[in-house]
Amino acid sequence: MVAVLVVQGGTLPAGADETAAEAGGQVVLVGDGTGAAADALRCGAEVACWEAGAFAPGRWAATLAPILDAHDVVVLPASPDGRDLAPRLAAAMGRPLVTGTVRVDRTGAIAATHGGRVHERYVARGPFVATLEPGCRGVGLADVPAERHVGPLAIEEPDGGGHAGLDAEILAVTPPDPAAMDLAESPRIFAGGAGLGDADNFALLGHVAEAFGASVGGTRVATDAGLLPHSRQIGTTGVTVRPRLYVAFGISGAVQHTGGLHDPGHVVSVNVDASCPMMAMADLALVADAPAVLRALAEIVATTPPGAAPPATTPPGATPLAATPLAATPLAATPLAATPLAATPPGAAPPGATAPHDEVVGGDEPGASSSADAGATSSAAGDTGEGR
Ligand SMILES: Cc1cc2nc3c(=O)[nH]c(=O)nc-3n(C[C@H](O)[C@H](O)[C@H](O)COP(=O)(O)OP(=O)(O)OC[C@H]3O[C@@H](n4cnc5c(N)ncnc54)[C@H](O)[C@@H]3O)c2cc1C
Numbered sequence: 309m310v311a312v313l314v315v316q317g318g319t320l321p322a323g324a325d326e327t328a329a330e331a332g333g334q335v336v337l338v339g340d341g342t343g344a345a346a347d348a349l350r351c352g353a354e355v356a357c358w359e360a361g362a363f364a365p366g367r368w369a370a371t372l373a374p375i376l377d378a379h380d381v382v383v384l385p386a387s388p389d390g391r392d393l394a395p396r397l398a399a400a401m402g403r404p405l406v407t408g409t410v411r412v413d414r415t416g417a418i419a420a421t422h423g424g425r426v427h428e429r430y431v432a433r434g435p436f437v438a439t440l441e442p443g444c445r446g447v448g449l450a451d452v453p454a455e456r457h458v459g460p461l462a463i464e465e466p467d468g469g470g471h472a473g474l475d476a477e478i479l480a481v482t483p484p485d486p487a488a489m490d491l492a493e494s495p496r497i498f499a500g501g502a503g504l505g506d507a508d509n510f511a512l513l514g515h516v517a518e519a520f521g522a523s524v525g526g527t528r529v530a531t532d533a534g535l536l537p538h539s540r541q542i543g544t545t546g547v548t549v550r551p552r553l554y555v556a557f558g559i560s561g562a563v564q565h566t567g568g569l570h571d572p573g574h575v576v577s578v579n580v581d582a583s584c585p586m587m588a589m590a591d592l593a594l595v596a597d598a599p600a601v602l603r604a605l606a607e608i609v610a611t612t613p614p615g616a617a618p619p620a621t622t623p624p625g626a627t628p629l630a631a632t633p634l635a636a637t638p639l640a641a642t643p644l645a646a647t648p649l650a651a652t653p654p655g656a657a658p659p660g661a662t663a664p665h666d667e668v669v670g671g672d673e674p675g676a677s678s679s680a681d682a683g684a685t686s687s688a689a690g691d692t693g694e695g696r
Contacts, residue, residue, distance in 0.1 A: 309381040309414060312372070312397070313349075314389035315339030316363060322492045322550060323385030323442025325351040329451035330412050330440055331383055336376070336461060338368055346458045353453035356461040363389060366474025369396035375463060377401060381432075383412050386439040388490050398437040405437045406430045410444040420444070424545035442492060443548030443570045486523040487514070491540065491547045496522035496554075499542060500598075501565075502529040503558015503579060509599045510535045513557060516602055519609035525549065527565050543568040558598040561586030 311331035313324050318341025328335045333353025337345050342357035349355065360368055376382050382397060384390035386408060398405035409417040409430075416432040420441065430436075486494060498517035500510055510530070517524045524540060531541040542549055544567040552573035559565065559577070561584055569575075577590035578598045587593040594601065 309383060309412070310334045310336060310376060310379040312336045312338065312376070312382060312384050312390075312393070313345070314363065314384075314387070314393055315342050315345040316389065317341050318344035318348075320345050320348055321385050321387035321389055321442075322548070323387055323390075323440060324349060325447050325451070326442060326445040327383055327385040327390075327440050328352045329447045330445060331381075333451075333453050333456070334379075336372070338372070338461075339363065351447055351451045351453070352458075353456050355456060355458040357458065358461040358463055362478065363392075364475040365389075365393040365396050369393060369400040370474060371463065372397060373400035375461070377435075380435045381412060381414055382435075382437045383409075384437070384439050386441045387492060390439055394437055394439045401435070401437065403434075403436050405439075407439045409438050409440050412438045412440055441548065443550075443568065486521055487518060489523050491523055491525050491542065491549050494523035494525075494549065495552045496520065497525045497542070497549060497551045498522045498555045498557065499525040499527070499559060500530055500536070500557045501527040501559030503560075503598050504530070504535075504602075505558070505599065507535055509602065512599070512602045512606055516605045516609065519605075522553070522555070527559055527562075556586050556590070557602065559586045560584045561589060 309331045311327040311334065313327065313335060314321055315337050316339055324345075328349060328351040333351060335349065335352040335355045336358065337349070337355060338358045338360050339345075340359065340361055342359050346352065346355050346357055358372075360371075376397070382401070382403075384394045384397070391407075394407070395405055406412075406417045406419055408421070409419045410427070411418045414432070417430045417436075417438050419428050419430060420426070421428050484493075486496070491497065498513055498520065500513045504510055504513060510524075510526075514524050524536065525542045525547070526536040526540055528541055528543060528546065530536045531538045531546070539547070541547065543565040545564065546568055548568045548570050550570040550572065553576070554569060554572040554574070555576040555578070557578050559579070560581070561577070563585075566585065566589065574592075575586075575590045576592045576594070577586045578594045578596055578601050579587050580595065580597060581587065582593070582595045587595075
Protein backbone atom coordinates (compact mmCIF):
# COMPACT_ATOMS: atom_id res chain seq x y z
CA MET A 309 0.00 0.00 0.00
CA VAL A 310 1.23 3.52 -0.75
CA ALA A 311 -0.01 6.99 0.20
CA VAL A 312 0.02 9.76 -2.41
CA LEU A 313 0.07 13.25 -0.90
CA VAL A 314 -0.35 16.44 -2.93
CA VAL A 315 1.94 19.23 -1.74
CA GLN A 316 1.32 22.90 -2.50
CA GLY A 317 3.93 25.49 -1.55
CA GLY A 318 5.64 23.03 0.79
CA THR A 319 2.43 22.49 2.74
CA LEU A 320 1.00 19.04 3.37
CA PRO A 321 -2.73 18.48 2.82
CA ALA A 322 -5.19 17.86 5.65
CA GLY A 323 -4.98 14.22 6.75
CA ALA A 324 -1.43 13.74 5.40
CA ASP A 325 0.00 11.97 8.44
CA GLU A 326 -3.09 9.78 8.90
CA THR A 327 -2.90 8.67 5.27
CA ALA A 328 0.83 8.01 5.50
CA ALA A 329 0.27 5.98 8.67
CA GLU A 330 -2.54 4.00 7.05
CA ALA A 331 -0.14 3.09 4.24
CA GLY A 332 2.45 1.87 6.74
CA GLY A 333 4.79 4.81 6.07
CA GLN A 334 5.17 4.23 2.30
CA VAL A 335 4.62 7.69 0.76
CA VAL A 336 4.85 9.54 -2.55
CA LEU A 337 4.90 13.34 -2.25
CA VAL A 338 3.98 15.19 -5.43
CA GLY A 339 3.75 18.91 -6.07
CA ASP A 340 5.79 21.96 -5.24
CA GLY A 341 7.94 22.18 -2.11
CA THR A 342 8.07 18.42 -1.50
CA GLY A 343 11.37 18.69 0.42
CA ALA A 344 9.87 20.96 3.09
CA ALA A 345 6.75 18.80 3.18
CA ALA A 346 8.86 15.67 3.72
CA ASP A 347 10.47 17.37 6.73
CA ALA A 348 7.03 18.16 8.16
CA LEU A 349 5.64 14.65 7.61
CA ARG A 350 5.83 12.62 10.82
CA CYS A 351 4.49 9.26 9.64
CA GLY A 352 6.56 8.66 6.49
CA ALA A 353 9.14 5.87 6.63
CA GLU A 354 9.93 5.59 2.90
CA VAL A 355 9.22 8.94 1.28
CA ALA A 356 9.66 9.44 -2.48
CA CYS A 357 9.41 13.04 -3.71
CA TRP A 358 8.37 14.23 -7.14
CA GLU A 359 8.89 17.97 -7.50
CA ALA A 360 6.19 18.35 -10.13
CA GLY A 361 5.34 22.07 -9.92
CA ALA A 362 1.84 23.51 -9.93
CA PHE A 363 -1.18 21.24 -9.42
CA ALA A 364 -1.86 19.28 -12.61
CA PRO A 365 -3.94 16.25 -11.62
CA GLY A 366 -4.44 14.91 -15.16
CA ARG A 367 -0.75 14.94 -16.02
CA TRP A 368 0.26 13.67 -12.60
CA ALA A 369 -2.21 10.79 -12.73
CA ALA A 370 -1.05 9.69 -16.18
CA THR A 371 2.61 9.88 -15.13
CA LEU A 372 2.16 8.23 -11.73
CA ALA A 373 -0.15 5.41 -12.86
CA PRO A 374 2.54 3.03 -14.20
CA ILE A 375 4.86 3.79 -11.28
CA LEU A 376 2.20 3.11 -8.64
CA ASP A 377 0.95 -0.02 -10.37
CA ALA A 378 3.18 -2.21 -8.19
CA HIS A 379 1.09 -1.22 -5.15
CA ASP A 380 -2.19 -3.07 -4.67
CA VAL A 381 -3.70 -0.16 -2.74
CA VAL A 382 -3.14 3.55 -3.41
CA VAL A 383 -4.62 5.84 -0.78
CA LEU A 384 -4.96 9.63 -0.81
CA PRO A 385 -6.34 11.96 1.85
CA ALA A 386 -9.86 13.17 1.06
CA SER A 387 -8.50 16.74 1.04
CA PRO A 388 -9.61 19.00 -1.83
CA ASP A 389 -6.53 18.15 -3.93
CA GLY A 390 -6.66 14.48 -2.96
CA ARG A 391 -10.30 14.27 -4.05
CA ASP A 392 -9.30 15.84 -7.36
CA LEU A 393 -6.35 13.55 -8.05
CA ALA A 394 -7.80 10.24 -6.79
CA PRO A 395 -10.46 9.66 -9.49
CA ARG A 396 -8.01 10.56 -12.25
CA LEU A 397 -5.48 8.17 -10.77
CA ALA A 398 -8.08 5.41 -10.49
CA ALA A 399 -9.11 5.95 -14.13
CA ALA A 400 -5.51 6.01 -15.36
CA MET A 401 -4.76 2.81 -13.44
CA GLY A 402 -8.01 1.11 -14.48
CA ARG A 403 -8.97 0.50 -10.86
CA PRO A 404 -12.10 1.04 -8.77
CA LEU A 405 -12.16 4.08 -6.47
CA VAL A 406 -13.48 3.88 -2.91
CA THR A 407 -14.18 7.32 -1.46
CA GLY A 408 -14.80 8.71 2.01
CA THR A 409 -13.21 5.82 3.86
CA VAL A 410 -12.27 5.82 7.53
CA ARG A 411 -10.02 2.73 7.36
CA VAL A 412 -8.16 1.10 4.47
CA ASP A 413 -6.15 -2.09 4.27
CA ARG A 414 -5.14 -4.58 1.60
CA THR A 415 -8.37 -6.55 1.95
CA GLY A 416 -10.64 -3.57 1.46
CA ALA A 417 -11.92 -0.45 3.19
CA ILE A 418 -14.60 0.90 5.49
CA ALA A 419 -16.49 3.86 4.06
CA ALA A 420 -18.70 6.21 6.10
CA THR A 421 -21.95 6.75 4.20
CA HIS A 422 -25.42 8.22 4.78
CA GLY A 423 -24.01 11.29 6.54
CA GLY A 424 -21.71 9.15 8.66
CA ARG A 425 -24.53 7.06 10.15
CA VAL A 426 -23.56 3.89 8.27
CA HIS A 427 -20.19 2.18 7.90
CA GLU A 428 -20.03 0.08 4.74
CA ARG A 429 -17.36 -2.54 4.21
CA TYR A 430 -15.80 -2.65 0.75
CA VAL A 431 -14.25 -6.04 0.07
CA ALA A 432 -11.44 -5.77 -2.45
CA ARG A 433 -11.47 -8.15 -5.40
CA GLY A 434 -8.26 -6.68 -6.74
CA PRO A 435 -6.13 -3.53 -6.60
CA PHE A 436 -7.99 -0.31 -5.83
CA VAL A 437 -7.59 3.43 -5.08
CA ALA A 438 -9.15 4.99 -1.97
CA THR A 439 -9.52 8.36 -0.26
CA LEU A 440 -9.26 8.55 3.53
CA GLU A 441 -11.31 11.15 5.43
CA PRO A 442 -9.02 13.46 7.44
CA GLY A 443 -9.56 13.46 11.20
CA CYS A 444 -11.09 9.98 11.53
CA ARG A 445 -8.13 7.66 11.95
CA GLY A 446 -5.78 9.78 14.03
CA VAL A 447 -2.13 8.89 14.50
CA GLY A 448 -0.30 7.47 17.49
CA LEU A 449 3.29 7.15 18.57
CA ALA A 450 3.44 3.72 16.94
CA ASP A 451 2.77 5.38 13.56
CA VAL A 452 5.91 7.53 13.78
CA PRO A 453 8.84 5.53 12.36
CA ALA A 454 12.13 5.45 14.24
CA GLU A 455 14.00 5.83 10.95
CA ARG A 456 13.02 7.18 7.61
CA HIS A 457 14.39 7.49 4.13
CA VAL A 458 13.60 10.44 1.86
CA GLY A 459 14.63 10.49 -1.79
CA PRO A 460 13.49 11.45 -5.28
CA LEU A 461 10.80 9.40 -7.02
CA ALA A 462 12.26 7.31 -9.82
CA ILE A 463 10.38 8.75 -12.74
CA GLU A 464 11.10 8.53 -16.45
CA GLU A 465 9.25 11.59 -17.67
CA PRO A 466 9.38 14.14 -14.84
CA ASP A 467 8.08 16.82 -17.20
CA GLY A 468 4.98 14.85 -17.94
CA GLY A 469 5.82 13.57 -21.40
CA GLY A 470 2.84 13.91 -23.70
CA HIS A 471 0.32 14.37 -20.89
CA ALA A 472 0.45 18.16 -20.75
CA GLY A 473 -2.91 18.58 -22.50
CA LEU A 474 -4.82 16.69 -19.81
CA ASP A 475 -5.19 19.68 -17.51
CA ALA A 476 -6.95 22.98 -17.72
CA GLU A 477 -4.73 25.95 -18.43
CA ILE A 478 -4.27 28.07 -15.30
CA LEU A 479 -4.74 31.72 -16.18
CA ALA A 480 -4.38 33.13 -12.67
CA VAL A 481 -4.24 32.00 -9.10
CA THR A 482 -6.21 34.29 -6.81
CA PRO A 483 -5.77 34.41 -3.04
CA PRO A 484 -8.24 32.17 -1.21
CA ASP A 485 -11.56 33.79 -0.34
CA PRO A 486 -12.27 32.77 3.27
CA ALA A 487 -16.01 32.83 2.52
CA ALA A 488 -15.69 30.21 -0.21
CA MET A 489 -12.65 28.34 1.10
CA ASP A 490 -12.98 24.68 2.03
CA LEU A 491 -13.36 24.67 5.81
CA ALA A 492 -10.87 21.82 6.10
CA GLU A 493 -8.20 24.22 4.85
CA SER A 494 -9.26 27.37 6.72
CA PRO A 495 -6.78 28.72 9.26
CA ARG A 496 -9.46 30.85 10.98
CA ILE A 497 -13.06 29.89 11.55
CA PHE A 498 -15.91 31.84 13.13
CA ALA A 499 -18.66 29.32 13.83
CA GLY A 500 -22.27 29.86 14.82
CA GLY A 501 -24.71 27.64 16.65
CA ALA A 502 -28.27 27.66 17.91
CA GLY A 503 -27.35 30.46 20.33
CA LEU A 504 -27.15 32.90 17.41
CA GLY A 505 -30.84 32.36 16.82
CA ASP A 506 -31.77 33.74 13.42
CA ALA A 507 -30.66 34.49 9.87
CA ASP A 508 -29.85 38.13 10.66
CA ASN A 509 -27.32 37.07 13.25
CA PHE A 510 -25.78 34.54 10.85
CA ALA A 511 -25.47 37.30 8.26
CA LEU A 512 -23.73 39.39 10.92
CA LEU A 513 -21.44 36.44 11.67
CA GLY A 514 -20.49 36.31 7.98
CA HIS A 515 -19.82 40.04 7.91
CA VAL A 516 -17.60 39.98 11.00
CA ALA A 517 -15.81 36.82 9.89
CA GLU A 518 -14.99 38.42 6.55
CA ALA A 519 -13.50 41.45 8.30
CA PHE A 520 -11.28 39.16 10.35
CA GLY A 521 -10.25 37.07 7.33
CA ALA A 522 -12.05 34.05 8.75
CA SER A 523 -14.29 31.39 7.21
CA VAL A 524 -17.80 30.76 8.51
CA GLY A 525 -18.81 27.39 9.88
CA GLY A 526 -21.47 26.11 12.19
CA THR A 527 -23.25 23.32 13.95
CA ARG A 528 -25.73 20.86 12.57
CA VAL A 529 -28.53 22.77 14.25
CA ALA A 530 -27.57 25.76 12.10
CA THR A 531 -27.29 23.80 8.85
CA ASP A 532 -30.47 21.79 9.48
CA ALA A 533 -32.31 25.09 10.02
CA GLY A 534 -31.02 26.36 6.67
CA LEU A 535 -29.02 29.13 8.33
CA LEU A 536 -25.82 27.81 6.73
CA PRO A 537 -25.21 25.44 3.80
CA HIS A 538 -24.42 21.84 4.77
CA SER A 539 -20.89 22.26 3.39
CA ARG A 540 -20.28 24.60 6.34
CA GLN A 541 -21.22 22.03 9.00
CA ILE A 542 -18.37 21.10 11.31
CA GLY A 543 -18.47 17.75 13.06
CA THR A 544 -18.54 14.02 12.72
CA THR A 545 -21.15 14.16 9.97
CA GLY A 546 -19.75 17.39 8.57
CA VAL A 547 -16.28 18.68 7.86
CA THR A 548 -13.22 18.00 9.99
CA VAL A 549 -11.30 21.23 10.52
CA ARG A 550 -7.91 22.11 11.97
CA PRO A 551 -7.84 25.92 12.24
CA ARG A 552 -5.29 27.97 14.10
CA LEU A 553 -8.18 30.02 15.50
CA TYR A 554 -11.70 28.78 16.18
CA VAL A 555 -14.30 31.17 17.58
CA ALA A 556 -17.60 29.58 18.64
CA PHE A 557 -20.65 31.82 18.96
CA GLY A 558 -23.56 30.21 20.81
CA ILE A 559 -22.32 26.64 20.42
CA SER A 560 -22.79 24.12 23.24
CA GLY A 561 -19.91 21.86 22.16
CA ALA A 562 -21.73 18.55 21.69
CA VAL A 563 -19.33 15.71 21.00
CA GLN A 564 -20.59 15.35 17.41
CA HIS A 565 -19.51 18.95 16.81
CA THR A 566 -16.19 18.99 18.66
CA GLY A 567 -15.34 15.65 17.03
CA GLY A 568 -14.78 17.69 13.86
CA LEU A 569 -12.35 20.05 15.59
CA HIS A 570 -8.90 18.62 15.06
CA ASP A 571 -6.04 20.18 17.02
CA PRO A 572 -7.30 23.79 16.90
CA GLY A 573 -4.57 26.29 17.80
CA HIS A 574 -6.76 28.60 19.88
CA VAL A 575 -10.40 28.22 20.83
CA VAL A 576 -12.57 31.16 21.85
CA SER A 577 -16.14 30.53 22.99
CA VAL A 578 -18.93 33.04 23.49
CA ASN A 579 -21.86 31.57 25.37
CA VAL A 580 -24.35 32.49 28.07
CA ASP A 581 -23.76 29.11 29.73
CA ALA A 582 -20.39 29.16 31.49
CA SER A 583 -20.38 25.41 32.09
CA CYS A 584 -21.14 24.03 28.63
CA PRO A 585 -18.47 21.80 26.97
CA MET A 586 -17.49 24.43 24.40
CA MET A 587 -16.58 26.83 27.22
CA ALA A 588 -14.63 24.07 28.99
CA MET A 589 -12.44 23.44 25.94
CA ALA A 590 -11.90 27.14 25.16
CA ASP A 591 -8.66 29.02 25.78
CA LEU A 592 -10.79 32.13 26.21
CA ALA A 593 -14.38 31.72 27.39
CA LEU A 594 -16.62 34.77 27.28
CA VAL A 595 -19.89 34.48 29.19
CA ALA A 596 -21.84 36.89 27.04
CA ASP A 597 -24.71 37.24 24.62
CA ALA A 598 -23.25 36.08 21.27
CA PRO A 599 -25.30 38.37 19.00
CA ALA A 600 -24.35 41.33 21.20
CA VAL A 601 -20.67 40.45 20.92
CA LEU A 602 -21.02 40.19 17.14
CA ARG A 603 -22.75 43.57 16.98
CA ALA A 604 -19.92 45.11 19.02
CA LEU A 605 -17.31 43.53 16.75
CA ALA A 606 -19.20 44.74 13.66
CA GLU A 607 -19.21 48.25 15.06
CA ILE A 608 -15.46 48.09 15.65
CA VAL A 609 -14.62 46.81 12.18
CA ALA A 610 -16.92 49.43 10.64
CA THR A 611 -15.03 52.25 12.32
CA THR A 612 -11.53 50.82 11.95
CA PRO A 613 -9.80 51.27 8.59
CA PRO A 614 -8.15 48.08 7.32
CA GLY A 615 -4.76 47.56 8.94
CA ALA A 616 -5.24 50.38 11.46
CA ALA A 617 -5.39 49.92 15.22
CA PRO A 618 -8.87 50.32 16.68
CA PRO A 619 -9.74 53.36 18.77
CA ALA A 620 -7.99 53.43 22.11
CA THR A 621 -11.13 54.50 23.90
CA THR A 622 -14.54 52.90 23.78
CA PRO A 623 -16.78 54.68 21.26
CA PRO A 624 -20.11 55.93 22.57
CA GLY A 625 -22.64 53.14 22.70
CA ALA A 626 -20.08 50.37 22.17
CA THR A 627 -19.10 47.84 24.80
CA PRO A 628 -15.52 47.73 26.12
CA LEU A 629 -14.87 44.87 23.67
CA ALA A 630 -13.19 47.53 21.53
CA ALA A 631 -10.17 47.15 23.76
CA THR A 632 -9.83 43.38 23.56
CA PRO A 633 -6.64 42.06 22.00
CA LEU A 634 -8.70 39.94 19.59
CA ALA A 635 -10.60 42.89 18.23
CA ALA A 636 -7.61 45.19 18.42
CA THR A 637 -5.48 42.99 16.23
CA PRO A 638 -5.98 43.22 12.46
CA LEU A 639 -6.22 39.43 12.24
CA ALA A 640 -6.56 39.43 8.50
CA ALA A 641 -3.06 40.78 8.15
CA THR A 642 -1.31 39.50 11.27
CA PRO A 643 0.14 36.04 11.93
CA LEU A 644 -1.70 34.40 14.79
CA ALA A 645 1.46 33.90 16.77
CA ALA A 646 1.80 37.64 16.93
CA THR A 647 -1.63 38.24 18.46
CA PRO A 648 -1.87 38.86 22.20
CA LEU A 649 -4.49 36.07 22.21
CA ALA A 650 -1.67 33.53 22.38
CA ALA A 651 -0.28 35.27 25.41
CA THR A 652 -3.52 35.28 27.39
CA PRO A 653 -3.18 32.69 30.17
CA PRO A 654 -6.09 30.25 30.53
CA GLY A 655 -8.70 31.69 32.79
CA ALA A 656 -7.34 35.21 32.68
CA ALA A 657 -9.41 37.98 31.19
CA PRO A 658 -7.56 40.05 28.63
CA PRO A 659 -7.74 43.77 29.33
CA GLY A 660 -11.21 45.08 28.58
CA ALA A 661 -12.45 41.71 27.35
CA THR A 662 -15.70 41.71 29.23
CA ALA A 663 -18.87 43.52 28.39
CA PRO A 664 -20.69 45.00 31.39
CA HIS A 665 -22.07 42.26 33.65
CA ASP A 666 -20.30 39.58 31.64
CA GLU A 667 -18.05 37.04 33.24
CA VAL A 668 -14.89 35.42 31.90
CA VAL A 669 -14.14 31.89 32.95
CA GLY A 670 -11.14 29.68 32.34
CA GLY A 671 -11.46 26.86 29.88
CA ASP A 672 -8.66 24.53 30.78
CA GLU A 673 -10.64 21.67 32.23
CA PRO A 674 -11.82 19.49 29.35
CA GLY A 675 -13.19 16.95 31.77
CA ALA A 676 -15.28 19.51 33.57
CA SER A 677 -18.19 19.37 31.16
CA SER A 678 -21.52 19.54 32.84
CA SER A 679 -23.66 19.29 29.75
CA ALA A 680 -26.16 16.47 29.97
CA ASP A 681 -26.82 16.95 26.26
CA ALA A 682 -23.26 16.18 25.24
CA GLY A 683 -23.14 13.12 27.43
CA ALA A 684 -26.41 11.83 26.09
CA THR A 685 -25.36 12.09 22.46
CA SER A 686 -21.81 10.82 22.76
CA SER A 687 -22.70 7.32 21.65
CA ALA A 688 -24.97 8.37 18.81
CA ALA A 689 -24.54 6.73 15.44
CA GLY A 690 -22.25 8.61 13.15
CA ASP A 691 -19.58 9.39 15.70
CA THR A 692 -16.89 7.10 14.44
CA GLY A 693 -14.69 8.04 17.39
CA GLU A 694 -11.85 6.06 15.83
CA GLY A 695 -8.44 7.13 16.80
CA ARG A 696 -9.56 10.12 18.80
C1 LIG B 1 -25.78 11.09 14.40
C2 LIG B 1 -25.59 12.54 14.74
C3 LIG B 1 -24.64 13.23 14.05
C4 LIG B 1 -24.42 14.59 14.35
N1 LIG B 1 -23.47 15.29 13.66
C5 LIG B 1 -23.22 16.58 13.97
C6 LIG B 1 -22.22 17.32 13.32
O1 LIG B 1 -21.52 16.84 12.42
N2 LIG B 1 -22.01 18.60 13.71
C7 LIG B 1 -22.73 19.21 14.70
O2 LIG B 1 -22.48 20.39 14.99
N3 LIG B 1 -23.72 18.52 15.32
C8 LIG B 1 -23.99 17.25 14.98
N4 LIG B 1 -24.98 16.58 15.62
C9 LIG B 1 -25.84 17.35 16.53
C10 LIG B 1 -25.21 17.54 17.90
O3 LIG B 1 -25.51 16.42 18.70
C11 LIG B 1 -25.77 18.80 18.60
O4 LIG B 1 -27.16 18.72 18.65
C12 LIG B 1 -25.40 20.11 17.91
O5 LIG B 1 -24.00 20.17 17.67
C13 LIG B 1 -25.76 21.26 18.81
O6 LIG B 1 -25.64 22.46 18.10
P1 LIG B 1 -25.60 23.86 18.86
O7 LIG B 1 -24.44 23.90 19.76
O8 LIG B 1 -25.71 24.89 17.80
O9 LIG B 1 -27.00 23.88 19.66
P2 LIG B 1 -27.32 23.63 21.18
O10 LIG B 1 -26.74 22.36 21.66
O11 LIG B 1 -28.78 23.85 21.30
O12 LIG B 1 -26.53 24.79 21.92
C14 LIG B 1 -26.83 26.14 21.80
C15 LIG B 1 -25.86 26.90 22.70
O13 LIG B 1 -26.09 28.28 22.57
C16 LIG B 1 -26.03 28.89 23.85
N5 LIG B 1 -26.80 30.11 23.77
C17 LIG B 1 -28.15 30.28 23.75
N6 LIG B 1 -28.45 31.58 23.64
C18 LIG B 1 -27.27 32.24 23.56
C19 LIG B 1 -26.93 33.62 23.43
N7 LIG B 1 -27.84 34.56 23.31
N8 LIG B 1 -25.61 33.93 23.40
C20 LIG B 1 -24.65 32.99 23.52
N9 LIG B 1 -24.94 31.68 23.66
C21 LIG B 1 -26.22 31.33 23.67
C22 LIG B 1 -26.59 27.84 24.78
O14 LIG B 1 -26.13 28.08 26.12
C23 LIG B 1 -26.03 26.56 24.19
O15 LIG B 1 -24.76 26.27 24.75
C24 LIG B 1 -25.20 15.24 15.36
C25 LIG B 1 -26.14 14.49 16.05
C26 LIG B 1 -26.35 13.16 15.75
C27 LIG B 1 -27.37 12.40 16.52
